[in-house]
Amino acid sequence: MNPETRPLYEVRNISKNYGSVVALDGVSLSVRAGEVLGLVGDNGAGKSTLVKVLSGAHQPDSGELFLEGEVRSWKSPHDALEAGIETLYQDSGLAPNLSVSANVFLGREIVKKGLLGKLGFLAEKQMDTAAHNELDRVGIGVASADRTVAELSGGQRQAVAIGRAVTWAKKVIILDEPTNHLGARQSNEVLDVIRAAKAKGLGVIFISHTLPHVLQVTDRVVILRLGRVVRNAPTSEFDAESLLGTITGLLGEGDRA
Ligand SMILES: Nc1ncnc2c1ncn2[C@@H]1O[C@H](COP(=O)(O)OP(=O)(O)O)[C@@H](O)[C@H]1O
Numbered sequence: 001m002n003p004e005t006r007p008l009y010e011v012r013n014i015s016k017n018y019g020s021v022v023a024l025d026g027v028s029l030s031v032r033a034g035e036v037l038g039l040v041g042d043n044g045a046g047k048s049t050l051v052k053v054l055s056g057a058h059q060p061d062s063g064e065l066f067l068e069g070e071v072r073s074w075k076s077p078h079d080a081l082e083a084g085i086e087t088l089y090q091d092s093g094l095a096p097n098l099s100v101s102a103n104v105f106l107g108r109e110i111v112k113k114g115l116l117g118k119l120g121f122l123a124e125k126q127m128d129t130a131a132h133n134e135l136d137r138v139g140i141g142v143a144s145a146d147r148t149v150a151e152l153s154g155g156q157r158q159a160v161a162i163g164r165a166v167t168w169a170k171k172v173i174i175l176d177e178p179t180n181h182l183g184a185r186q187s188n189e190v191l192d193v194i195r196a197a198k199a200k201g202l203g204v205i206f207i208s209h210t211l212p213h214v215l216q217v218t219d220r221v222v223i224l225r226l227g228r229v230v231r232n233a234p235t236s237e238f239d240a241e242s243l244l245g246t247i248t249g250l251l252g253e254g255d256r257a
């Protein structure tokens with residue numbers, strides 16, 4: 001298959017139950033390199049469950065995952081990370097008392113064994129510079145990477161969390177509600193980081209309730225309702241009204257704006 005049209009990361013027929021609750025019911029979707037896929041749906045639609053399956057935190061009851069055309073399965077989030085799939089959960093997991101640069105490198109010694117030796121020899125100053133350069137490269141200006149995260153605003157913190165994910169993501173980045181609780185200017189910065197990730201050739205999966213953000217930054221939208229994909233179409237086929245209508249079910253599955 002032509003590499004430019006081949007999905008980077010794809011799931012087919014994913015189902016997942018929690019006891020008698022059907023959280024995902026035969027979900028298929030894919031993201032290409034350099035594409036931003038929006039994943040939307042009402043509360044309980046199955047978005048978080050799908051994120052957990054994509055990131056290796058949950059195993060599906062049935063269905064298959066393909067990375068670059070090859071069947072894969074993740075026993076843990078660690079497996080997915082190693083394969084180049086980075087996930088930012090709603091709770092970013094930054095350590096407030098550590099510096100920005102320490103946060104950028106946090107935990108990498110566990111996931112990236114190869115870096116351990118290298119980092120062991122890196123002076124703190126060099127790590128600050130490296131973190132600063134990485135964040136700069138993805139469009140996040142943090143005045144000084146040696147400041148602690150506690151000194152940053154909510155928007156800056158979120159930017160650091162996303163910057164860290166973009167920095168380390170080799171192939172795919174999954175962002176669960178990254179603009180929640182952010183002001184307009186801060187949200188715009190986050191959207192710029194998403195654009196930078198796209199420009200870097202990553203496949204981006206963006207989960208959000210803020211439909212204007214979804215319309216601004218995505219190339220394609222997948223709408224989940226009660227564990228099923230009810231629509232998968234280019235973003236250009238939606239406006240705010242038709243997107244909301246399809247999410248809530250007020251517009252039928254075949255209806256167009
Ligand atoms: N750990 C769990 N145990 C039982 N039911 C769950 C669990 N997590 C999610 N669910 C149920 O699965 C369905 C999908 O939830 P979720 O994936 O969180 O949807 P969303 O993120 O779109 O709000 C919901 O009915 C929810 O109540």
Ligand SMILES: [Mg+2]
Pocket residue numbers: 047048049
């Ligand atoms: Mg959720």
